Amino acid sequence: MALAATRAAQLTTTGLESLGWTDAEAAQVAAHAHVARVFAVHRSDIEVRGPQGLDRIDRATAGGLDGVAVGDWLELTDGGGVARILERRNAITRKAAGEHVHRQVLSANVDRLLIVTSCNQEFSLRRLERYLVLACDCDVTPEIVLTKADLTDQVAGYADQAASLLAGVPVHAVDARSAEQVGALVASLRLGETLALIGSSGVGKSTLGNAIGAPNLETGAIRKLDDKGRHTTTVRAMFPLPSGALLIDNPGIRELQLTDCERGISRVFADVLSLAERCQFQDCQHGAEPGCAVREAIADGRLPARRLESLQDLRTEQARNAEILESKRQRARDIGHKYRKLNWSKRAKRGQ
Ligand SMILES: Nc1nc2c(ncn2[C@@H]2O[C@H](COP(=O)(O)OP(=O)(O)OP(=O)(O)O)[C@@H](O)[C@H]2O)c(=O)[nH]1
Ligand SMILES: [Mg+2]
Ligand SMILES: [Zn+2]
Known part of the structure; x- marks a missing residue:
């Protein structure tokens, strides 16, 4: 209390x-x-x-x-x-998690989703792309917060890479412990606006929350060896901020797997997909086919090769997770069917 x-x-x-x-x-x-x-x-x-x-x-x-x-x-x-x-305006829904595919609502009715990542070994364009896909798929405007800017002299490089992943995505690079450095973010907060923080454990979500005015969120040191956090925050909770906004601090996410996020993918990979529309073959796999506009753009430096690889990996992963999800649903249907049959035969025996 x-x-x-x-x-x-x-x-x-x-x-x-x-x-x-x-x-x-x-x-x-x-x-x-x-x-x-x-x-x-x-x-x-x-x-x-x-x-x-x-x-x-x-x-x-x-x-x-x-x-x-x-x-x-x-x-x-x-x-x-x-x-x-009440019906949600939107929801940050995690549709898959590792081996066990399931749907889990992380935060509901969110106005701004702050994807938090750090300028250290945790930084990964692949991971950021996944979070951006998740946000776009859930119809929430994403922003990227690059924490631990104080630990590198390459902040601009990190920020440029992050910004290159989605046209127009705001990137805030800060020392999340510093109230002064998060001042611009605080100034942008509006009364009643709901902000949610998501990202890996140890990136500084709760630290950032404290700097923007949340009341004493618990924070914890990360491992020196690999910069991984120790899952300090364990409860999802929302806090009113002095600015009048509301902040949802989430526990760190271990691994963000995606399934059924085609809408998000089409937004985040709009660059690759619009090139693909100009490939000679409609079903071009962007391999060795002639007239491949995607390969052409990679060859002349207009599209980084990793964007195509990311898109293809995400699609493969989605298909795999969709299969797992479907076989789980089928199993649940089979069990339900057997159970109903058993009840029916019991009732028949009792003459009901
Ligand atoms: N130098 C530096 N350290 C930071 C910064 N942001 C966070 N930290 C430190 O990173 C560690 C992890 O911060 P937390 O705020 O607990 O991270 P979290 O994302 O909430 O982690 P979980 O609750 O486990 O998901 C703490 O020791 C913080 O002091 C930053 O911008 N610069
Ligand atoms: Mg935390
Ligand atoms: Zn092609």
Whole structure:
């Protein structure tokens, strides 16, 4: 509750707008409906905040909270129960994870997704591309925050590489521990705007959160050997900032695998795909085919070869994950079918 008290103290405006309420939510409920926004999701309860302040809802007794995510809006019953989760404007949904493919909503109703990466061994264009695809696929505007700018004299090089991945993507290079260096980011924050931080463990998401005004997020040292973090943040939670914006700090992501993100891919790889439209063959694989506009662009330096490789790798990975997902669904269908058959034969035996 100490955490909840700190958050309560930080909220300066009590109106729903300060919690991120928009016309999209207003259109879904009656004018005097009771609503609250989800600030943290725990195993047994959730923390919500509405015009009346902070509250905790027990998941078992409330019901109706399956799949609830930080950032969701809830319509409450007169008795304080949960009537329903309002339709989301958008959701950062992780559709696949390593061997176990599943869908997981990381943050809901997000205005700005800050993809955090560091100027050290963690920096990877491939990884950044994945995060950008995820953001674009979820219809959220991405921004890149390059932390640990103080640890390199190559900041401009890192920033240029990051910016080259998606036309117009803002890149903020900072020492995330410095309130002064994050000043421009803070100045851009608006009342009721929801920001979410995602990235690997140890890149400085919580450090950045603290610098932009979140109340004392826990941070932890990284391993010297490989710059990997130790998964310090374990709970997804949202915090009001002094600027009036809301910040969702996420735990570090181990490995971001993608499936079913074709829309995101088509946006992030628009450069490769628009060249591909000019290939002589419609089904060109951009290998040895004659008249390949993609190969031509690579040969004369207009397109970095790694962009094509990235696109092809992501497509292969998507296809593999889609297969795993489909075989899981099939297995679930088979089990459901067997179960129904068993129940049916039991009832038949009992003569029901
Ligand atoms: N030098 C330097 N250190 C930083 C910077 N940002 C973060 N750190 C340090 O990096 C370590 C990890 O920072 P965290 O904020 O805990 O990282 P995180 O992304 O929240 O990690 P998880 O919660 O594990 O996902 C801490 O020791 C921070 O002090 C930076 O810009 N410069
Ligand atoms: Mg953290
Ligand atoms: Zn081609």
